[in-house]
Amino acid sequence: MKVIVGITGGIAAYKAPLLVRLLRKEGHEVKCVATDHALQFVTRLTLETVSDNKLYSDLFDRGNNHSTEHISLKDWGDMIIVAPATANIIGKMASGIGDDALSTLLLSMSRKPIMLAPAMNTQMWECPAVQRNIEYLRSVGVHIVSPTDGELACGTSGTGRMAEPEEIMRQITSLPDARPIHESPLNNMRVLVTAGPTYERIDSVRFIGNYSSGKMGFALAEALASMGATVELVSGPTSLSVHHPLIHRTDVESARQMFDAATTLFPDCQAAILSAAVADYRPEQTADHKLKKQGEEGMTLKLVQNPDILATLGSRKVEGQTLIGFALETDNELDNARHKLEKKNLDYIVLNSLRDKGAGFGVDTNRVTIIGRSGASLETPLLSKKEVAEVIVRHCLCH
Numbered sequence: 571m572k573v574i575v576g577i578t579g580g581i582a583a584y585k586a587p588l589l590v591r592l593l594r595k596e597g598h599e600v601k602c603v604a605t606d607h608a609l610q611f612v613t614r615l616t617l618e619t620v621s622d623n624k625l626y627s628d629l630f631d632r633g634n635n636h637s638t639e640h641i642s643l644k645d646w647g648d649m650i651i652v653a654p655a656t657a658n659i660i661g662k663m664a665s666g667i668g669d670d671a672l673s674t675l676l677l678s679m680s681r682k683p684i685m686l687a688p689a690m691n692t693q694m695w696e697c698p699a700v701q702r703n704i705e706y707l708r709s710v711g712v713h714i715v716s717p718t719d720g721e722l723a724c725g726t727s728g729t730g731r732m733a734e735p736e737e738i739m740r741q742i743t744s745l746p747d748a749r750p751i752h753e754s755p756l757n758n759m760r761v762l763v764t765a766g767p768t769y770e771r772i773d774s775v776r777f778i779g780n781y782s783s784g785k786m787g788f789a790l791a792e793a794l795a796s797m798g799a800t801v802e803l804v805s806g807p808t809s810l811s812v813h814h815p816l817i818h819r820t821d822v823e824s825a826r827q828m829f830d831a832a833t834t835l836f837p838d839c840q841a842a843i844l845s846a847a848v849a850d851y852r853p854e855q856t857a858d859h860k861l862k863k864q865g866e867e868g869m870t871l872k873l874v875q876n877p878d879i880l881a882t883l884g885s886r887k888v889e890g891q892t893l894i895g896f897a898l899e900t901d902n903e904l905d906n907a908r909h910k911l912e913k914k915n916l917d918y919i920v921l922n923s924l925r926d927k928g929a930g931f932g933v934d935t936n937r938v939t940i941i942g943r944s945g946a947s948l949e950t951p952l953l954s955k956k957e958v959a960e961v962i963v964r965h966c967l968c969h
């Protein structure tokens with residue numbers, strides 16, 4: 571692969587030559603583009619030596635073969651990674667400003683994968699304008715290598731340290747397929763996602779619930795939004811938060827509330843992914859006070875069935891809508907999942923394996939099998955829920 575490494579003016583620029591070396595070690599060709607400020611932290615000679623190529627830094631460099639040489643780099647490179655990316659370059663990119671060789675090149679690379687590895691002081695990273703810019707760039711498909719926590723050059727500690735070159739390298743090599751990430755393949759698509767558990771009230775202080783954390787559903791919402799979709803996220807009770815301008819969140823508690831929200835939103839959506847762990851039953855009666863202990867006799871709760879949200883959407887689905895459900899099975903996994911796909915009129919069903927230690931409720935990883943109507947299936951290895959979410963969205967919705 572031909573990789574352009576952009577370097578901007580932050581102390582983490584001293585790590586850029588290491589990234590270039592890692593890329594070259596893996597057999598990639600590298601050309602570097604640095605801002606003037608970057609060259610205060612790392613020298614031209616170092617970057618030219620490790621990349622074994624000329625460094626680009628000046629829009630009007632006399633040494634360029636022609637005045638738009640930096641732009642022709644866009645045709646040469648298969649992707650660009652800016653490491654470190656300062657708040658300044660992030661702001662310029664989000665606003666469409668090109669006033670030096672790197673920012674101009676970034677504007678011209680909208681058809682190629684773009685990655686940014688931000689590095690800055692914690693307060694700068696948390697500044698609402700920077701976060702808004704990051705969210706915007708994510709939503710149009712720019713891949714952000716999140717900064718990490720730790721000691722910062724300014725003597726404080728917090729989030730803002732550039733990810734280590736090895737981690738950036740890992741994310742470059744696991745970039746989902748060769749599709750330009752700066753495309754928004756799901757632009758103009760509205761997708762409903764259900765997430766988390768439902769709580770079914772017994773009385774004013776007790777409920778029947780389950781261990782679902784909502785992590786898979788939230789990861790799906792983020793993956794969809796990062797590909798340009800508007801997301802209607804209907805969430806049961808969870809401690810998770812989400813901040814993305816394309817994600818509209820509706821919080822619910824019970825299965826019936828989730829049913830009402832989902833059925834209201836679905837007609838305006840082109841797709842729905844129902845990952846919530848909905849309680850199949852609820853207490854027939856709920857008390858609006860705390861029930862007293864019933865004594866040694868014990869206590870019987872009569873449960874009545876909740877509406878099946880997925881099956882209801884399946885029966886209301888119209889041409890052009892894609893419906894994706896989840897299945898949690900312990901026996902006869904594939905057969906049961908296929909049966910559910912048919913019975914609930916789904917386009918895809920995502921089978922969650924409970925056999926893997928790292929898969930299922932509460933954990934950050936998952937391993938799934940995605941089964942389509944034709945019977946064809948796609949099995950993932952154990953991946954982070956974020957990666958699983960990207961695979962599901964790409965496989966089921968990006969055609």
Ligand code: CTP
Nearest residue numbers: 844845846848876877878879880895896897898
């Ligand atoms: N689901 C739903 N509404 C319900 C129950 C389930 O929308 N009342 C959805 C879940 O969000 C999931 C799928 O249906 O996408 C499968 O849920 P699962 O619990 O595996 O299956 P059930 O249909 O409840 O069947 P069973 O419990 O018999 O396996």
